[in-house]
Amino acid sequence: MAAMVAALRGSRGRFRPRTRALTRGTRGAASAAGGQQSFDLLVIGGGSGGLACAKEGTKWGLGGTCVNVGCIPKKLMHQAALLGGMIRDAHHYGWEVAQPVRHNWKTMAEAVQNHVKSLNWGHRVQLQDRKVKYFNIKASFVDAHTVLGVDKGGKATLLSAEHIVIATGGRPRYPTQVKGALEYGITSDDIFWLKESPGKTLVVGASYVALECAGFLTGIGLDTTVMMRSGPLRGFDQQMSSLVIEHMESHGTQFLKGCVPSLIKKLPTNQLQVTWEDHASGKEDSSTFDTVLWAIGRVPETRNLNLEKAGVKTNPENQKIIVDAQEATSVPHIYAIGDVAEGRPELTPTAIKAGKLLAQRLVGKSSALMDYSNVPTTVFTPLEYGCVGLSEEEAVALHGQEHVEVYHAYYKPLEFTVADRDASQCYIKMVCLREPPQLVLGLHFLGPNAGEVTQGFALGIKCGASYAQVMQTVGIHPTCSEEVVKLHISKRSGLEPTVTGC
Template sequence: MSSFDVVVIGSGPGGYVAAIRCAQLGMKTAIIEKYSTLGGTCLNVGCIPSKALLASSHHFQEIQHFADHGIEVSGEVKVNLEKMIARKQAVVDQTSGGVKFLMDKNNITVFEGLGSFESATTIKVTKNDGSSETIEAKNTIIATGSKPSSLPFISIDKERVITSTEALKLKEVPKHLIIIGGGVIGLELGQVYLRLGSQVSVVEFADRVLPTMDGAVSKEITKVLKKAGMKFYTSHKVQGVERNGDVVIVKAENAKGEIITLEGDYSLVSVGRRPYTDGLNAEKAGVKLTERGQIEVNDHLQTTASNIYAIGDVVRGAMLAHKAEEEGVLVAEQLAGQKPHIDYNLIPGVVYTWPEVAAVGKTEEQLKAEGKEYKVGQFPFKALGRARASADTDGFVKILADKVTDEILGMHIVGARAADLIAEAVVAMEFRASAEDITRMSHAHPTFAEAIKEAALAATENRALHV
């Protein structure tokens, strides 16, 4: 029986990063992956392929406005969805192959098959051909991730009623795509197909899309997407989804009790994700699950079995790839006797629509609920020279700072390159910076980052210079 210091179950961003860090710290490490490719949901059917399609569809949208820049394109511009999907898959394959390279580079043993506990220290790996082998693990890190959720009355047939996985490999551009759920996944994939020519309708139970983000952010991205043609039905509770041939019928009830009926050729169910522990046999190892199906962990991400840890989507907290990575590193360093720390308040959240949406720290709604005295500084991208030059004037930067100490409590961005800009906020908040601290730092001109400095100036005695 092969024996390892650490065995990681699951090769997503949390799992493979945990394995690399364990190997770097001198531990004999193995990783178990049930699928034939490494990288988990993120690399194969999540973050990477969706960003590839977002990029391709963005190019298609931009080329239609080249004339505004004095670039004349003759002939009809067409979408070749088959080629677009093929490019997406090539990006996925290259990225997954990169993870395999990293496993080899760090001398990490890879087992392909379903990993399930026989005991707290032994794991059975069942391969696709039915054969199996058992390995021994001094410590185990569970990183089995999540799967798309649904509603009890919805039958997902993966043909017309689909999840994000199927939406990434459609063979045709939908005529009318009805999206159930106005969260990150719904808006991102909705914008992909909106750009390619689909009519897109979003049905959301909450009173706004992106309900966990700052209200101003939600309002702004809704305005931008509405202008582009996306339709929203917020405060609507889905009552039923039926398929009749190539037609999908979605019925939903609004706040007044009225029933609306939407008909489309595809319906994307994007109502969140659930922790994935199927086949793990956690109980055999003494690992307890919560009522929500998550693996129960303490502040050190240790499960109810002292030598077994869990990270990422399968435990509490935001289901974000970079959150899982941080947790993977934390567990590895703890096993090596170090004392790492994660501040979950400083894990940024990003929506890769265009304009992008990014946030870190507290929302204005949260600060109000906590009774915290705060001040707001906001600056619109339309007042920025770089934004006008690039024709990316939608959105703003919003900074929330403590009213007394001026410490930055949260930053919320809707705009071009927001996903990259939010890193400045994370660094500032990690070092407990004040809004004034940012105002004292030189920001290159002309850049999108100048909007952050201007928002900080606005939060500091309303001193913004360019509005």
């Protein structure tokens, strides 16, 4: 699919933030036609980071992964699954709801896809309103100041700029060593645009994408299995990750742990026969599924950009672009932001913030750099997991076990009580320095609306909140988030951390 590209003529004299171009990838060789167009700034990539950088000074945006095949459709399908649970609980609250509850994939998919399309259309209208010249092309570098863009018909355009920002993001990775993986498997780029239900699904991977997809598929009533080679949610707090898995298992998601697929074969029934190896037993096993979803990581969109022609250096192991604190690459006037940059969180909000700050620096409005510490995030599994700051493992590794205090609690959300829903995995931990004033190093929240809870506390942690200050904060009653400001039992004490009473 061709990338979205927009541009405005460069201003004369002082550089202004209204000049931008959005491109991604390459469509092969072609001769340039119509001469060369020059700009102050080209932004290569139509996703969150590129848009934030380009639109600084205007009010428009395109989509990229987040809008089209990521955050937006994911959250909407997650909401569909949550609604199913609420409907099943409704009779406890007096609602006379027919059982069993049934879900229609086609209806949900159409609604989600229509919303995404409306966002796409709105972006195009805004481009036109701001008199932004729009290209729908893929690009590759010709030299350090010039990009060759080629459209679907093979027509080429040369674009040159004083500054270039690469924000091409990444795409889901296929396991090329598994026979049949590419022919018969799909990725998160596909699941949100399926017209029909995926049916019995095998999700391969242990990332947040894998668990989120498996979670909403189970939640809408599909037979779902997750195949994990190793531990889940690598890079997150591992106690919290284990609780996420426990909750998913207790609510119907099946797990094949320590297993690696080796072969996918399509049967005459159109089902997929998956063969895998169980590393624990050393045995081979197989089963049939309607859909196999790969969620084993992402690769940066850098391989077709001809970065070597511009002199931009990448990490040879993962092909990500090496950047400094200014987001600058090995070529001072070429920058990289978002998922494509080495050592950056693969999160939409960090790409957006980095893009805005970069644009402000380029136009001389600010010298502020992006701060990648204490970035909050949420994993939208059926029981949501929100976190900000250090995991318990990271805190211990950095400061030593004797200098870390962890306050924690198991709690039961009020909304779980009437329906008597299991709250075994609803858990909060606050990781602090042990020495007064006990600076908060990290907060981890597992429960309903975790994103909303974590966002608020993230500000305090960003501002250097201490445990004492959190304890001085008055809770909003009755809410789940008030349990954070009531944490008083430390792991070190060995006392039972389950909240009782109101």
